[in-house]
Amino acid sequence: MATLLLTAVGSAFGPIGGAIGALAGRTIDAHIFKPDAREGSRLKEVSISGSSYGTPLARHYGAMRVPGTIIWSTGFKETAASDGGGKGQPETTSYSYSVSFAVALSSRPIDRIGRIWADGNLLRGASGDLKSGGTLRIHRGLADQLADPLLDAELGAACPAHRGLAYAVFEDLDLTDFGNRIPALSFELFAGSGSELIKLMLAPHEISASESARFSELRGFSHEGGTLKSAVQLVGNLHPLSPRIQSGSVVIRSAADPATVPRMLPEPAAWDDGDFGTQSGHSQTRRDQRSRAFSGLRYYDTARDYQPGMQHADNSEADGVTFEFPGALAAADAKSLASRANDRLITRQDAMAYRLAELDPEITPGTLVQAPGIDGVWQVAGWEWRERGIELDLLRYRPESARYAAADPGTHWLPPDRLAAHSTLRVFELPWDGTGSPIERRAFAAIGAHSGRWPGARLYAEQAGTLQDTGVFASRRAIGGYLSQPLTSSPAIRLESGASVLVQLDDFAAQLIGSDANGLSAGTNRVLVGSEILQFTSAEPRGDGAWLLSGLLRGRGGTEASASRGHPSGTPATLLDQRVSVIGQDLHSQFGSEFAALGPADTEPATAILENGGASLQPPCPVHGRIEKKDGSIRISWTRRARGGWLWLDEVDQPLVEDAEQYEVAIGSFDAPSAHWTTSEPELLLNSADAEAIRLDHPGEAVLIRQIGTYARSPALSIADAFAL
Numbered sequence: 159m160a161t162l163l164l165t166a167v168g169s170a171f172g173p174i175g176g177a178i179g180a181l182a183g184r185t186i187d188a189h190i191f192k193p194d195a196r197e198g199s200r201l202k203e204v205s206i207s208g209s210s211y212g213t214p215l216a217r218h219y220g221a222m223r224v225p226g227t228i229i230w231s232t233g234f235k236e237t238a239a240s241d242g243g244g245k246g247q248p249e250t251t252s253y254s255y256s257v258s259f260a261v262a263l264s265s266r267p268i269d270r271i272g273r274i275w276a277d278g279n280l281l282r283g284a285s286g287d288l289k290s291g292g293t294l295r296i297h298r299g300l301a302d303q304l305a306d307p308l309l310d311a312e313l314g315a316a317c318p319a320h321r322g323l324a325y326a327v328f329e330d331l332d333l334t335d336f337g338n339r340i341p342a343l344s345f346e347l348f349a350g351s352g353s354e355l356i357k358l359m360l361a362p363h364e365i366s367a368s369e370s371a372r373f374s375e376l377r378g379f380s381h382e383g384g385t386l387k388s389a390v391q392l393v394g395n396l397h398p399l400s401p402r403i404q405s406g407s408v409v410i411r412s413a414a415d416p417a418t419v420p421r422m423l424p425e426p427a428a429w430d431d432g433d434f435g436t437q438s439g440h441s442q443t444r445r446d447q448r449s450r451a452f453s454g455l456r457y458y459d460t461a462r463d464y465q466p467g468m469q470h471a472d473n474s475e476a477d478g479v480t481f482e483f484p485g486a487l488a489a490a491d492a493k494s495l496a497s498r499a500n501d502r503l504i505t506r507q508d509a510m511a512y513r514l515a516e517l518d519p520e521i522t523p524g525t526l527v528q529a530p531g532i533d534g535v536w537q538v539a540g541w542e543w544r545e546r547g548i549e550l551d552l553l554r555y556r557p558e559s560a561r562y563a564a565a566d567p568g569t570h571w572l573p574p575d576r577l578a579a580h581s582t583l584r585v586f587e588l589p590w591d592g593t594g595s596p597i598e599r600r601a602f603a604a605i606g607a608h609s610g611r612w613p614g615a616r617l618y619a620e621q622a623g624t625l626q627d628t629g630v631f632a633s634r635r636a637i638g639g640y641l642s643q644p645l646t647s648s649p650a651i652r653l654e655s656g657a658s659v660l661v662q663l664d665d666f667a668a669q670l671i672g673s674d675a676n677g678l679s680a681g682t683n684r685v686l687v688g689s690e691i692l693q694f695t696s697a698e699p700r701g702d703g704a705w706l707l708s709g710l711l712r713g714r715g716g717t718e719a720s721a722s723r724g725h726p727s728g729t730p731a732t733l734l735d736q737r738v739s740v741i742g743q744d745l746h747s748q749f750g751s752e753f754a755a756l757g758p759a760d761t762e763p764a765t766a767i768l769e770n771g772g773a774s775l776q777p778p779c780p781v782h783g784r785i786e787k788k789d790g791s792i793r794i795s796w797t798r799r800a801r802g803g804w805l806w807l808d809e810v811d812q813p814l815v816e817d818a819e820q821y822e823v824a825i826g827s828f829d830a831p832s833a834h835w836t837t838s839e840p841e842l843l844l845n846s847a848d849a850e851a852i853r854l855d856h857p858g859e860a861v862l863i864r865q866i867g868t869y870a871r872s873p874a875l876s877i878a879d880a881f882a883l
Contacts, residue, residue, distance in 0.1 A: 213227050214382065214383050215227060215262055215263075215264065215265040215323070216264065216265065216380045216381060216382040216383070217264060217265050217266045217380070217381040218263075218264045218266070218268065218347050218349050218378070218379070218380050218381075219349055219350055219352055219354075219355050219358055219359070219378060219379045219380075219381070220348070220349065220350060220351055220352025220353070220354075220355065220376065220377050220378030220379060220486065221272075221346065221347070221348050221352060221377050221378040221460070221486055222346075222347050222349075222378035222379070222380050222458070222464065222486055223275075223344050223345065223346055223347070223458065223463065223464030223486075224263055224264065224344065224345050224347050224380065225343070225344050225345075226261040226262055226263045226325075226326070226343065226344075226345055227261065227262045228259055228260070228261050228262075228340075229260050229261070229262045229325065230259060230260040230309060230312075230313075231257065231258070231259035231260070231340070232257060232258045232259065232312070233257070234255045234256070234257050234333070234338070235255065235256045235257065235258075235330065236253055236254075236255055237253070237254050237255070237256065237631075238253055238629070254332060254333070254334050254631070255332075255333045255334070255338045256291070256292065256330040256331055256332050256333060257328075257330075257331055257333060257340060258308060258327070258328060258329045258330055258331070259327075259328055259331075259340065260306065260309060260325055260326065260327045260328075261325060261326045261327075261328075261343065261345075262320075262323055262324075262325045263324045263325055263326060263345055263347060264299060264323070264324040264347060264349060265299075265322070265323060265324075266299065266322070266324070266349065267298055267299040267300055267301075267322070267324060267349070268298050268299060268324040268347055268348060268349040269298070269348045269349055269350065270296070270298070270348050271296050271326060271345055271346065271347060271348075272284060272345075272346035272347070272348060273345075273346040273463075273575070274294075274343060274344070274345050274346070275343065275344045275345075275463075275573070276290075276335075276336060276341035276342065276343055277336060277341045277342055278342075278573060279573045280573045280574070280575050281341070281343070282294065283575040283576075283577070283578075284575055285577065287577070287578045287758075287759060288613075288758050288759075289335075289578070289611060289613060289758075289759075290331065290332045290333075290334070290335050290336075290613055290758060291330070291331070291332035291334075291613060291614070291757070291758040292328055292329060292330050292331035292332055292758065293328070293329040293330065294326060294327070294328055294329075295308075295326070295327045295329070296324075296326050297320065297323075297324060297325050297326070297327070298324055299320070299321070299322055299323050299324035299325070300321070301321055301322065302321070303319055303320070303321055304319055305317045305318065305319045305320075306327045308327060308329050309327065324347075324349075326345065332613075332758070334633075346464070352373070352376040352377045352378040352379060352485070352486065353372045353373050353374050353375075353376055354372060355373055355376055355379050355393065356371045356372075356373065356390075356393065356397075356399065356410060357371065357372075359381070359386065359389060359390070360410060363386070365407075365408050365409075365410065366407065366408075366409050366410070367409070367410045367411070368409055368410065368411040368412075370411045370412040371399060371410050371411050371412050372412075373393065373396075373397045375487060375488070375491035375494070375495060376397070376485050376486070376487065377460050377485070377486040377487060377488070378458070378464075378485060378486035379393070379484065379485040379486070380484050380485075382484065392483070392484075393485075395481060395483065395499065396455075396483060396495045396496075396499060397412065397495075398412065398413035398502070399411070399412060399413055400412075400413040400523045400524035401523065402522055402523075402524065403522075411524065413524050413537075419526075420526040420527055420528045420535050420536075421518075421520065421521060421525060421526065421527050421528070422527070422528050422530070423512065423514070423521075423527050423528065423529050423530065423550075424514060424515075424518075424530075425439070425530055426438065426439025426440045426512055426513050426514070426529070426530075427439050427513045427514055427515040427546070427547050428513065429513070429546045429547070439512070439513045440510055440511060440512045440513065440529065440532070441510065441511045442508065442509070442510045443508075443509050443510070444507055444508055444509070445507050445509060446507070447503045447504070447506075447507050448478070450478070450479070450503060451471070451473075451478040451479075451499075451500045451503050451504075452471045452478055452479065452480075452481050452496045452499055452500055453470065453471065453478035453479060453480055454468050454469065454470045454471065454478075454480045454481070454496065455468070455469050455470075455471070455480070455481050455483060455492050455493075455495065455496040456468050456480060456481070456482045456483065457469075457482075457483050457485055457486070457487045457492045458484070458485065458486045458487070459486075459487065459488075459489060459492075459567050460486050460487065460488055461488065461489060461567040461570075462567055462568075462570045462572070463572055463573075464486055465570065467487075467489060467492065467567055467568065468480075469489060469492040469493040469496060469565050470493070470496070471493070471496035471497045471499070471500045472493070472497040472500075473497055473500045473501065473504070478500075481496070488567075489565040489566060489567040489568075490564060490565040492565065493565035494565075498558050501556075501558060502558070505553075505554055505555065505556045506553040506554055506555075507554075508534075508553070508554035509551070509552065509553055509554075510529070510532075510536060510552040510553075510554075511549055511550070511551060511552070512529060512549070512550045512552055513544075513547055513548070513549050513550075514547055514548045514549075514550065515546075515547045515548075516547065516548065517541075517543075517548045521538060521550070522538065522541075523538050523539060523540055523541065524537065524538060525537070525538045526538075526555055527550075527552065529552075534554055534555075535554075535555045535556075536552040536553065536554055536555055537552065537553055537554075537555040538550055538551070538552060539551045539552065539553045576610055576611035577610055577611070578610060578611050578612065578613070578758075578759030579607040579608045579609060579610030579611065579612045579665075579759065580607060580608065580759065580760055580761075580762075580764065581605060581606070581607050581612070581615040581755045581756070581757050581759070581760050581763075581764045582604075582605070582606045582607055582608065582638065582664055582755075582764050583603065583604070583605055583606075583615075583617075583753065583754070583755040583764040583765065583766040584603070584604040584636075584638060584730055584732055584766055584769070585601055585602070585603050585604075585741070585753045585766045585767070585768050585769065586601065586602055586604075586686060586732075586768065586769040586770050586773075587599065587600070587601050587602070587768065587769070587770045587771055587772065587773040587774045588600075588602060588686070588691070588715065588734070588770070588773055588774060589691075589715040589716050589717070589773055589774065589776070589778065589801065590774045590775070590801040590802045590815075591715075591802060591804075592801075592802030592803065592804070593802075596801055596802060596815045597775075597868070597869075598774075599772070599774050599775055600740055600741070600774050601740075601741040601749075601768060601774075602734075602738050602739065602740060602741065603617050603630060603632070603636075603738070603739045603741050603753065603755070604636035604638050604732045604737075604738050604739075605617060605630075605632035605635070605636055605739065605755045606632075606635035606636040606637065606638050606664060606665065606737075607635045607664065607665065607757075607759075608664045608665060609664070609665050609666040609667060609703070611759070612635055612757070612759060613757055613758045613759055614631060614632055614633040614634075614757055614758075615631070615632055615755040615756055615757030615760065615764075616630065616631045616632075616755070616756060616757065617630040617631070617632070617739070617741065617753060617754075617755055618753065618754045618755070618756060618763070619748075619749035619750055619752065619753055619754075620750070620752040620753065620754055620765070621749075621750055621752075625754055625756070625763070626749070628741055628749060628753075630739050630740075630741060632737075632739055632755075634737050635665060635668075635737065636732060636733070636737045636738050636739075637663060637665065637668045637670070637732070637733040637735070637737065638663070638664055638730065638731065638732040638733065639661055639662045639663035639664050639703065639730075639731055640661070640662055640727075640728050640729060640730050640731055641659060641660070641661060641662075641687065641725060641726075641727055641728060641729045641731055642660045642661065642662040642704065642727060643659065643660045643727055644724065644725065644726050644727050645659045645687065645724055645725040645729070646724050647721065647722050647723060647724035648710075648712040648713065648721045648722065648724070649718075649721075649722065650712040650713025650714075650717075650718035650721040650722065652711075653675070653678075653695075653709065653710075653711050654709070654710050654711070654712065655695075655708075655709050656708075657708065657709070657710040657712075658706055658707060658708035658709075658710070659687075659706075659707050659708075659710070660700070660704060660705070660706050660707075661685075661704070661705050661706075661707055661731050662703055662704050662705075663703040663704075663705060664703070665703065666702055666703040668703070670683075670697035670699075670705050670707070670733070671683075671697060672694070672695055672696045672697050672709075673693075673694075673695055674695060675695075677695075678693045678695065678711055683695070683697075683733075684714065684733070684734040684735075685707070685731055685732065685733055685734065686730075686731070686732045686734055687725055687729055687730075687731045688720060688725050688729045688730070689717060689720040689769065689770050689773075690712065690713060690714075690717045690720035690721045690725070691713075691714040691715045691717050691734070692710055692711060692712045692713070692714060692721070693710070693711040693714055694707040694708065694709055694710055694711075695708070695709030695710075695711075696708045696709045714804075715778075715804060716778030716779060716799065716801075716873075718779070719779065719873045741753075751767060751768040751771060752765070752766075752767060752768075753765065753766050753767075753768070754766075772869075772870055774801075775801075775867065775868075775869040775870050776801075776867065776869075776870040776871070776872060776873075777799070777800070777801055777815075777816065777865040777867040777870065777871070777872035778799040778800070778801065778865075778872055778873075779799070779864070779865075779872050779873040779874065779875050780796040780797060780798055780799065780821070780840070780863050780864070780865055780872065780875045781796065781797050781799060781875065782796060782797040783795075783796045783861075783863060783875050783876075783877045784796070785861075785877060787849075789846065790845075790846030790849060790850065791843065791844060791845050791846045791849060792843075792844045792849040793841060793842075793843050793844075794823065794841060794842045794843075794844070794861060794863070794877070795840060795841040795842075796821075796840050796841070796863050796875060797840065798812060798814075798819070798840050798865065799812060800812040800813055800814060800815045800816075801815045801867075802815060803815075815867075816865075816866075816867045816868045817868045818838070818868075819838055819839075819840075819865075820836060820837070820838050820865070820866040821836065821837050821838075821839075821840065821863060821864065821865050821866060822834065822835065822836045822837075822863075822864060822866055822871075823835045823836075823837065823842050823861060823862065823863050824861075824862045825852060825856050825859050825860075825861060825862075826856065826859045826860070826862075827862065828862060828864070828874065831862075832852075832855070832856045832859060833852060833856070836866070858879050859879070860876045860877060860878045860879065861876070861877040862874040862875070862876055863875045863876075863877070
């Protein structure tokens, strides 16, 4: 007896033909639930990148989290950077390592890359920001893509463009956060719409898919190996499909979207071949399918960053199977799909073979039909041509219900996607602190950031429109901000227990700690406010980065002139501790006065102009000015202070840091003095005639005294109306 199956017809349409024939010749569900079938592709716990030879490169559709395969890498690159070096702290040299490598992601083109995970934490956020230093380039796998510039430079003429292959290139990825090794990577990949999977998979084979073939619940899918037939069958487990031949071509549509009005079959035709009764022309059977039902569905959960999730079907059987599906779904959709698959199985336990004398071209697999004298609606699962007519394979049909219990993806930990904070920069000189050489200028950089994740920043000098690396990299943010209220003037003589100032810090997470008199004498809690150095004993948080500093010791390090002027609201304030970096010696000849800080999180560099230029070489103002009069003559005397000599040891003269001891004294001003003298001693003697002449010619004018240092002159000590009677 001759038999012609639709499989033979399907074979004429290329590689997909076998799958189409199988779909048309029998119900999709027979493939879904056949007893010896594997429960689906093995889901992988969050996969990570590897570099094994022979690893197949998957085709990805929609939104998926994929590991990729490392296809090229350089050796590790070592970089040295200085850090710290503030008062009382040694300058340290730290070493960081970076590496450049390429990762193949998909063997079909993609649209874009979203987040990237490294060792389970986010390396690249949803906004496209890298959390670690380095450069990322994405090649989408287009047919005309060019070779990556780094690979081209390294490999030369042997460098392929990898057309048709989507891959990512990391250039100088900072490995500090990963234990100086290449981390385990996974990528969020977008390649078209997951709901258009069937259309996208069939397109290269010139087989079309109708709108009903859309898998609306599917967010993404990975075809990691096997034939296209196996992939279609796998999808059919949850989204039944059926083929139709239209105008000589094959169209795939959803088996769950038939015509709304069932077609009435003609009376059955009977012939005797021993298969079933000769008079009825049809035969009904009932199959027990409970062992083939889904007990649960494993999938990649979109709410869990594509980690595997599990949903149990509402109508599951205890002895059912757990089906593993390598697609991205929402929890509610996964539960609904599993429950609907079980509903179809239960409904289609009733099968019927029905014979027709001739084929109606409108009755094809997937068509809804009714049979004369037989209750219910049936769906054509397949057909078979026989010698005397057509035998239809029918399964009972019932519309799918959309009402299923709600689903929850479950509790899970997701790495935070903290937005990066942009760097801040302040560069300044300070009075020499007594450490190192007194003849070298040293500038300091306070490199910090506002609240948020901050991967550090490197300091550059701006010269002729270019950025010159200073060798300074700050991995810890300096604590800085500004005055949120004015700070009044101060004589800077003693500890002002009742004085206070409100400071707003850039980083809300920064902490300030109080101290006592012993701590202040050891140099703790120093803050550079404008050009004044002050210290505080108490720090009280006021919320949102605001701190009330009280118990102030003003004008430290010879900055009492700045303290006497006070500071308006908005004046910058920087905590001087080990987080402030030393830039280097011979400042002007090496770097100039314009600087920029640039880190991985910065779209634009933070810039700063050197403040307090020359402060490290300027002698402090003389103090303790005295006027002594005897027999009309006048003796003007003062006490010398020296750079770096801030301890004021008893019974010991301050060391002379300058090449020679020299002072200048003026009446009125140094720019246009009424009288002017220089002396190498901390005093000036005027005879009675000179003193009387000054008293008469310049009444009420002050005497100004300053030290002449090797590289600069000190601020002036003023003695008001020194010659008054």
